[in-house]
Amino acid sequence: MKTLIYGVTVITANAAFDVIPNGAVAFENGVITYVGPTPDEKARAAYDEVLDGRGGVVLPGLINTHCHAAMALLRGYADDLPLQAWLEEKMWPLEARFTAEHVRWGSLLAIAEMLKTGTTTFVDMYDHMDEVARNVEETGIRAVLCRGVIGLCPREVQVAKLEEAKAFARAWRGAADGRITTMMAPHAPYTCPPDYIREIVDAAAELDVPVHIHLSETAREVEQNVRDYGVRPVEHLRRLGVFDRPTLVAHAVHLTDEEIAILAEHGVKVSHNPGSNLKLASGIAPVPKLLAKGVTVSLGTDSAASNNNLDLFEEMRLAALLHKGHTQDPLAVPAAEALKMATIYGADAVFQRDRIGSLEVGKRADLVLLDTRAPHWHPHYDPVSHVVYAARASDVRRVYVDGRLVVENGVCLTIDEERVRYEASRLAAELTGRSLF
Amino acid sequence: MKTLIYGVTVITANAAFDVIPNGAVAFENGVITYVGPTPDEKARAAYDEVLDGRGGVVLPGLINTHCHAAMALLRGYADDLPLQAWLEEKMWPLEARFTAEHVRWGSLLAIAEMLKTGTTTFVDMYDHMDEVARNVEETGIRAVLCRGVIGLCPREVQVAKLEEAKAFARAWRGAADGRITTMMAPHAPYTCPPDYIREIVDAAAELDVPVHIHLSETAREVEQNVRDYGVRPVEHLRRLGVFDRPTLVAHAVHLTDEEIAILAEHGVKVSHNPGSNLKLASGIAPVPKLLAKGVTVSLGTDSAASNNNLDLFEEMRLAALLHKGHTQDPLAVPAAEALKMATIYGADAVFQRDRIGSLEVGKRADLVLLDTRAPHWHPHYDPVSHVVYAARASDVRRVYVDGRLVVENGVCLTIDEERVRYEASRLAAELTGRSLF
Structure with missing residues (x-):
């Protein structure tokens, strides 16, 4: 499946540290196939899945x-x-x-x-x-x-x-x-x-x-x-x-x-x-x-x-x-x-510079889409400054690893979080003998 | 209106720094009227508004x-x-x-x-x-x-x-x-x-x-x-x-x-x-x-x-x-x-120790309810440790000032946030001459 996320500010973290306004990232079979300006509507139609990410910021996982x-x-x-x-x-x-x-x-x-x-x-x-x-x-x-x-x-x-x-x-x-x-x-x-x-x-x-x-x-x-x-x-x-x-x-x-x-x-x-x-x-x-x-x-x-x-x-x-x-x-x-x-x-x-860590064609599609609507993101002067100095993890809207969507709107799609909470709490109480709040 | 929030862990920040498991806070006309264990069902019925906050943590604003x-x-x-x-x-x-x-x-x-x-x-x-x-x-x-x-x-x-x-x-x-x-x-x-x-x-x-x-x-x-x-x-x-x-x-x-x-x-x-x-x-x-x-x-x-x-x-x-x-x-x-x-x-x-800063009867009802379901809150050993070392502002579910609900589920009820984003962005662009991302 060919996926395209467009209309986003892309922080590539490539060697030139390019930041692309109104940019796009595409991937297929877990591999990044495009990083650049948002393609026009006709070019977008070539993708199986097209996500309008306007207002968002995309950075490497x-x-x-x-x-x-x-x-x-x-x-x-x-x-x-x-x-x-x-x-x-x-x-x-x-x-x-x-x-x-x-x-x-x-x-x-x-x-x-x-x-x-x-x-x-x-x-x-x-x-x-x-x-x-x-x-x-x-x-x-x-x-x-x-x-x-x-x-x-x-x-x-x-x-x-x-x-x-x-x-x-x-x-x-x-x-x-x-x-x-x-x-x-x-x-x-x-x-x-x-x-x-x-x-x-x-x-x-x-x-x-x-x-x-x-x-x-x-x-x-x-x-x-x-x-x-x-x-x-x-x-x-x-x-x-x-x-x-x-x-x-x-x-x-x-x-x-x-x-x-x-x-x-x-x-x-x-x-x-x-x-x-x-x-x-x-x-x-x-x-x-x-x-x-x-x-x-x-x-x-x-x-x-x-x-x-x-x-x-x-x-x-x-x-x-x-x-x-x-x-x-x-x-x-x-x-x-x-x-x-x-x-x-x-x-x-981790000696994987050729595979991950930046958004570049040929690398694995590990990426994060941030929502920038919260007050702490405004005004929208500088996405890099905001990611580092103002953002919070709760701004994460989507996470892809190897091109697979694993987090969407604050929910982890691959984990039964309620079960994890239950088992972790049970084991913690048993292990420590403490009553949890 | 008499409001009661019950079933919560209350971090009072009073002189004894009491932390009340399965506690409750009540207020009326902007003033805290009760801080203590969760009242029984009959006592809860005396309130006009009753909020089941189970699993939550309440702390002073x-x-x-x-x-x-x-x-x-x-x-x-x-x-x-x-x-x-x-x-x-x-x-x-x-x-x-x-x-x-x-x-x-x-x-x-x-x-x-x-x-x-x-x-x-x-x-x-x-x-x-x-x-x-x-x-x-x-x-x-x-x-x-x-x-x-x-x-x-x-x-x-x-x-x-x-x-x-x-x-x-x-x-x-x-x-x-x-x-x-x-x-x-x-x-x-x-x-x-x-x-x-x-x-x-x-x-x-x-x-x-x-x-x-x-x-x-x-x-x-x-x-x-x-x-x-x-x-x-x-x-x-x-x-x-x-x-x-x-x-x-x-x-x-x-x-x-x-x-x-x-x-x-x-x-x-x-x-x-x-x-x-x-x-x-x-x-x-x-x-x-x-x-x-x-x-x-x-x-x-x-x-x-x-x-x-x-x-x-x-x-x-x-x-x-x-x-x-x-x-x-x-x-x-x-x-x-x-x-x-x-x-x-x-x-x-700010020389207002008698009015705010802790959850005590007679003080103004400024308080915050935190959601503790996220993974970073588990296990639930110590609410004070978690608030300081693990929590994020995005855990805030409700905020009251003077007994008035001003934030609910991440939305500020008293501010038109979209208008604020618009005006702040407009003024920022005009003032700096920069195009915003």
């Missing part, structure tokens, strides 16, 4: 490059605690009791939220990943999935986890018509012994998939790395050969100029998680410096337990606002740069 | 303590510029051409946005304030209004502006059934000569209204104050007797510990504007220190030209997140504190 989707089940369960108490007393004891069922419904809750807020691709690092992959398959979202591996355990458990991660990466790579890709994920330098990281990276090389790892989220883990290994985490990972593979690191809050140079030199991609970093009081990542050195900086929400939502419009705005205030430079992270971080840089960060 | 509403006409007109270029080349030349008509439609656009996003009271400092006051009267919102006075002008203009500000403050004080109160507003220490500030403060004393003033928004104006007057702005204003009047200062970004002590000693109220301060790269206000010293810190959006929306849910979340990350203290500005900043501390900041 947003890309969330760091998430632990299933933790949506713990959203708001504990906040405003010192990090270690939050982790050790609240998160870890409950996560240890997570079964496949928790991951199934927790990640489905997260996917419903992501789709409805315009996210069409997400990176997920967690356990029971078959459940997440099946949800991705069924809901129509795109995902880059990895079984996160923590290596602080006996050797036989290490081996079992690594085998599981490899089997998962192999089995699901390219699944769901290519919507699923996979990575290998040593959890972090402070949770994986060096030799184990080496093994995981070797497996990534063998499978030819990228590596995803947490890096320097807190000052404490950097100090620990220096204490344990005599070097800071970036040099540590470099020596372990991690950066010889395509690598996406999450957080990258505490970096020296030398570390930024190493990341740049190796083409390491960064997932910046401003909401989570602020909420957990981890600090403020040196994003303007990273961008200035040519490092790809994308955006992630981290989990809903530390955010507490999965809304990339918020992360875009935070990224654009935070670094201006923090560096007292009003030119830090302009609107267009923040929008790129959520789109084309996100595609870069 | 939000209070925006610093705004220049009419500047909504310049939302997104210019961003990502150095502050002085933004002001001198973009904002001021256009604002100089603002007529009463621009203020009428610009402020109405802003009021529509504020009401729909749960704001029931706003502080406004601008020119052509009769237009704003009439809009407040007609739309049903509550407001604290002042004619902002810049004194860098010939003496006769100074005198005329002061007379206008006094006449406005006198004429509209207590208008619209008490929904409008007024203040006197010397714009800032750097835009008003000292003697002129004294005159304005004397007028405030004569009229018995509070003073509203910008304070130490940028490092540059602090330096200028030291250069021009030999002291920093807080000591400067103290010496001029400003703080002998009830005073609300906006921004308060650049403060020493000594200045914080002076503000605390004089009961000066602060309007914290995190979104605007970040966007204009002004810096990050020392909010945790202010709160620790007992200073009332409320929340403001500033204008939509520097924010770029008027959404207090965003400011609440920013206030809760930003200071944690900036101070690397996860206990800085907990969720409840951020919610108080947007409600009861806001009432304090």
Whole structure:
């Protein structure tokens, strides 16, 4: 089926960052076939499905490059605690009791939220990943999935986890018509012994998939790395050969100029998680410096337990606002740069720049149509400024992934949201023993 | 008419910060008559209007303590510029051409946005304030209004502006059934000569209204104050007797510990504007220190030209997140504190703690009903956490001001939104010569 959306302002996020007034986007079999001015009436008649989007803005589907989707089940369960108490007393004891069922419904809750807020691709690092992959398959979202591996355990458990991660990466790579890709994920330098990281990276090389790892989220883990290994985490990972593979690191809050140079030199991609970093009081990542050195900086929400939502419009705005205030430079992270971080840089960060992240002929048809009628959209001076500084996720009217309509007028067409609410609430109450409001 | 909303989680924001599960709020003639558990069916029958709000959360109407509403006409007109270029080349030349008509439609656009996003009271400092006051009267919102006075002008203009500000403050004080109160507003220490500030403060004393003033928004104006007057702005204003009047200062970004002590000693109220301060790269206000010293810190959006929306849910979340990350203290500005900043501390900041800012019997019936069905609200562990960390303004289902229903299901009942969009767009295009998207 050939679909055309016309009469819209198209934010392409292509290399020239073209914004097309009264533009149109067409796609067929999941692939974008046209991006340009609105065709005349006669040309429009050649399409099977024609959508008059006048007044709307179309942008590429947003890309969330760091998430632990299933933790949506713990959203708001504990906040405003010192990090270690939050982790050790609240998160870890409950996560240890997570079964496949928790991951199934927790990640489905997260996917419903992501789709409805315009996210069409997400990176997920967690356990029971078959459940997440099946949800991705069924809901129509795109995902880059990895079984996160923590290596602080006996050797036989290490081996079992690594085998599981490899089997998962192999089995699901390219699944769901290519919507699923996979990575290998040593959890972090402070949770994986060096030799184990080496093994995981070797497996990534063998499978030819990228590596995803947490890096320097807190000052404490950097100090620990220096204490344990005599070097800071970036040099540590470099020596372990991690950066010889395509690598996406999450957080990258505490970096020296030398570390930024190493990341740049190796083409390491960064997932910046401003909401989570602020909420957990981890600090403020040196994003303007990273961008200035040519490092790809994308955006992630981290989990809903530390955010507490999965809304990339918020992360875009935070990224654009935070670094201006923090560096007292009003030119830090302009609107267009923040929008790129959520789109084309996100595609870069998951090594799929040729497939997603911008509206260009030949790319997959992942796109979001925004309604611009609300007061906060007026006057209509600059669509890019408004998307970043004024819009809300509730402005999302339609979401397409691979050319398939998955959200329409605030309703997710591929998920039984009432069932998800019911199951998530049931599991949350059972797991925590709390009565819900 | 006696109205009852039952079956809701009530966040009272009272002194004990009570949160009532399966609660109810009733009001009559604009005054809250009941806050407590849901009455039984028989008791419910005594009300004229009974609303089943099951699954919803009710909180006090939000209070925006610093705004220049009419500047909504310049939302997104210019961003990502150095502050002085933004002001001198973009904002001021256009604002100089603002007529009463621009203020009428610009402020109405802003009021529509504020009401729909749960704001029931706003502080406004601008020119052509009769237009704003009439809009407040007609739309049903509550407001604290002042004619902002810049004194860098010939003496006769100074005198005329002061007379206008006094006449406005006198004429509209207590208008619209008490929904409008007024203040006197010397714009800032750097835009008003000292003697002129004294005159304005004397007028405030004569009229018995509070003073509203910008304070130490940028490092540059602090330096200028030291250069021009030999002291920093807080000591400067103290010496001029400003703080002998009830005073609300906006921004308060650049403060020493000594200045914080002076503000605390004089009961000066602060309007914290995190979104605007970040966007204009002004810096990050020392909010945790202010709160620790007992200073009332409320929340403001500033204008939509520097924010770029008027959404207090965003400011609440920013206030809760930003200071944690900036101070690397996860206990800085907990969720409840951020919610108080947007409600009861806001009432304090406008010297109306006895009338608004919390849901308590005898207070004016300004309240917001939130829909909690969206995925980002699940699981339902903690309503306060969710309001601050996960909610969006689009969750607002109903807004009452003075007991009058002004927003229902995302529609503002007291404003012709289509007309506002039309007029705002027309004026914006004429004013700027730009074609809108």
